[in-house]
Amino acid sequence: MQTSLIFDLNGVLVTKDSERYQVALSDPSIKAHELIESGYHALLACYEQKAARNLALYVLSNSGERTWKMLVRHHGQLLSLFDGIITSSMVGFKKPDARIFHTLLQKYAIDPAHGYFIDDDLAHIQTAQELGLVGIHVVPNMNLLEELRARAII
Numbered sequence: 001m002q003t004s005l006i007f008d009l010n011g012v013l014v015t016k017d018s019e020r021y022q023v024a025l026s027d028p029s030i031k032a033h034e035l036i037e038s039g040y041h042a043l044l045a046c047y048e049q050k051a052a053r054n055l056a057l058y059v060l061s062n063s064g065e066r067t068w069k070m071l072v073r074h075h076g077q078l079l080s081l082f083d084g085i086i087t088s089s090m091v092g093f094k095k096p097d098a099r100i101f102h103t104l105l106q107k108y109a110i111d112p113a114h115g116y117f118i119d120d121d122l123a124h125i126q127t128a129q130e131l132g133l134v135g136i137h138v139v140p141n142m143n144l145l146e147e148l149r150a151r152a153i154i
Contacts, residue, residue: 002054003153004115005046006104009061011120012039012138014075039118040078042144047081049154059085060104062094084108096127116153118144
């Protein structure tokens, strides 16, 4: 059975600092590593163990079109690690609206009983849990890598 890990981008994998984001949107000299959050290291560990642990990796993000373009420009390699990506700009609704979750689950045939949703917004976590996913609420200074290890995901 495959385990699906669904990551939020902003605040989990890349910075949620709006000032840094605004600068990055207009300054191509900003390097990707300057926008990385600690969840990125957990993602890399998941990717390394993807085959051995039968993991599938997804993004579910409220990124708008402008932010998405910046993410692709700065984090193209990061985004290539995922099996699927759904953003609000692609589908027209945002988390915590259950429709965006349903879109991801249906498009990629994800079984919620074997899925984890990782986000820094508790309202988003609650919707995911209502749909049968296990929620992992990322809080400041949390070590997501250790959390995934403690849950025996990686």
